[in-house]
Amino acid sequence: MGASNSTPYLKKSKSYQGLINLILASCPFCPKKFFIGRHTEKDVDMHLNEHHNETKEDQAEISAKDLCMKERIKCVRENFKTIRVDWKTNKPVFLAVYRNFILDCMPELNLLTNDQLKSEFQICFVGENAADAGGLTKEWINLMIKALFQNNIGLFEQTQTEERTYMIKKNCNNHELFKIAGRIIGKAIFEGIPLPVRLCPILIHHILDKKDFSLEHVKYIDKFLYQGLNFILLNNIDNIIFQTFSVDLDNNESENEIIMELLPDGKLIEVTDENKDVYVRLMIDFATSEIYKADIKSLKEGIFSVFPEYMLKGLEPLDLEYMICGKPKINVEDWRENTLYKGKYNENHQIIIWFWQIIEKMSQDDLGLLLAFATGSPSVPVEGFKSLQTVRGDLILFTIEYTPYFPNALIRAHTCFNRIDIPEYESKKLLKDSIKFAISNSSMEFNLE
The missing domain is CATH 3.30.2410.10 (Hect, E3 ligase catalytic domain)
Incomplete structure (x- = not known):
């Protein structure tokens, strides 16, 4: 975070205060605890329950959300059936793969068309006497995911919580590999094959294009930032925290300091006890979204080359987590x-x-x-x-x-x-x-x- 001990105190102009109010009003998610101490619980509830004009698409989404999880998932799977390429009338996609070099098939996978990704796969493990009626495809997807999520590949890493979930590594910028990983994840979702790893809730939210990130999400990826932001929210920080609306980007490849401003001229605006809610909101968005933007875009491009994005509309994050990862415990x-x-x-x-x-x-x-x-x-x-x-x-x-x-x-x-x-x-x-x-x-x- 971009600290500034020498930045003079800036009086808030009307335009600045207007910007603050605009951010608060437009935030897709403002946790209650961000407001406690400044507004009453009643004020917060009124803000969170505020109704807006809804389009027909919005109304359809709300209607879908009224269904229970199983019904919502069933609806998505029924939609998948309408675009599936029938194995009885179309030639399956044949892939010969080496079990010990499972990722060697990635170039071939990257060349498949969208229709081929919707087709049945026939997997042959070279040197093994086995015919694929679906079981080898499930095994291949699981082996591919395990390999792609290995730390030495450099795409994903375990989160910093007790839950064994995985998040994209920061600033990977590997478009092709994330696109291929997305194709595998998309194929697994499409075929109803639970993955052998659990995805971080942040990643689940991004796949659904949801922006309602909270401070609790930060805990998954940066426990020290989580602790720092939590301290700011719970304490009077005037004359204690010397921080501006900017972030020092750690870039080992450059000797020059790179500063990202969270607001226009953010490096000149001090964080105070009065505006800290806005600062925390912007830092949450930065930590959960901005630094992953390019890689998440590539991952989603791969996922939605298997099926269109709108088919997940109406799902809640927990719905998609269960679709991708299955139940967390075996009964x-x-x-x-x-x-x-x-x-x-x-x-x-x-x-x-x-x-x-x-x-x-x-x-x-x-x-x-x-x-x-x-x-x-x-x-x-x-x-x-x-x-x-x-x-x-x-x-x-x-x-x-x-x-x-x-x-x-x-x-x-x-x-x-x-x-x-x-x-x-x-x-x-x-x-x-x-x-x-x-x-x-x-x-x-x-x-x-």
């Missing part, structure tokens, strides 16, 4: 209630009883690995296990099928059909060891069907 009881059994197995068979006893004691991380082994994705759709589906949109519940036991027999996965084959083990320990082996080797080559 074992929901999993059990939405499981089918084939062959000799039923819910009262000893193998099935042992299976659920083992599953109930597993950590969330291990549950995700087992789910990825069985379905190709480590997360559950927002509607729960009853909505597991193939990439063609067919609902297929998680299924456990009987297979005879022989020495060293392992559990087999059929990710295209959300199914695992479990041998009829002679003991609970053998079953537990086989499950452990499956989740510890879920990223290795398997002859998946």
Whole structure:
């Protein structure tokens, strides 16, 4: 932040005060605590609930928001079906990829047309004997996302909160890579494939083109800035904070100091206890939007090359987060209630009883690995296990099928059909060891069907 100990106190002219009032009036989101101490709670509520003239599009969006989350998401998915390129009448997009060099397919992915991105993909892992009926596509998307979100790639980084979410790295300016990452994320949204990482709420807001950022959002990307702005809001800062309406941009590639002004002539305007609300509002916008602008534009360009942006209109940020990332936790009881059994197995068979006893004691991380082994994705759709589906949109519940036991027999996965084959083990320990082996080797080559 651009400090200035020598800047003289500037009296507020009428034009300056008018600018301040304009900013306050036009802010898309003004948290209550920004006003406490200056206005009554009643004043704040009146401001937040103020109605404006609404267009037909605005009214349609408000109507959509009245629906519950599941209905809003269902509406979006129904819209996706109207633009999907039918796999029965159109040739699928074939991609031959190397598991150990998964990102080598990016140039080919970048050349695909918008119609091809809406088509079914056929993924072939070179050197593996497997036909793709959807399971390999899910696995490929998950592997691509994991690779693109690795820290050494330099596109994304973990946020500074206890939640394991990811945000774009500051000032990456890598248009092509973000566009490709956007295409993968867009394809996952389009196909209903939950991602193996959770996106930062700031990024979710930007995808939906929402600007209602609060101070709590800053906590994800800069905890020291969050603490500083919170201190400014909660304390009288006159003669304590010497700060102007400007930001010192840290640029290691330049020896010259680069200052960005938050207002016209901002480096000449001191932050005072009277105008600090405006300063905090502008700093929130800068921290959550301005420094990511170019990269977010590229990411969104990639996402919306798969489907048009208007199809997400009406979604709330939490709706999209669940669409992209699935439910944050795996509910074992929901999993059990939405499981089918084939062959000799039923819910009262000893193998099935042992299976659920083992599953109930597993950590969330291990549950995700087992789910990825069985379905190709480590997360559950927002509607729960009853909505597991193939990439063609067919609902297929998680299924456990009987297979005879022989020495060293392992559990087999059929990710295209959300199914695992479990041998009829002679003991609970053998079953537990086989499950452990499956989740510890879920990223290795398997002859998946």
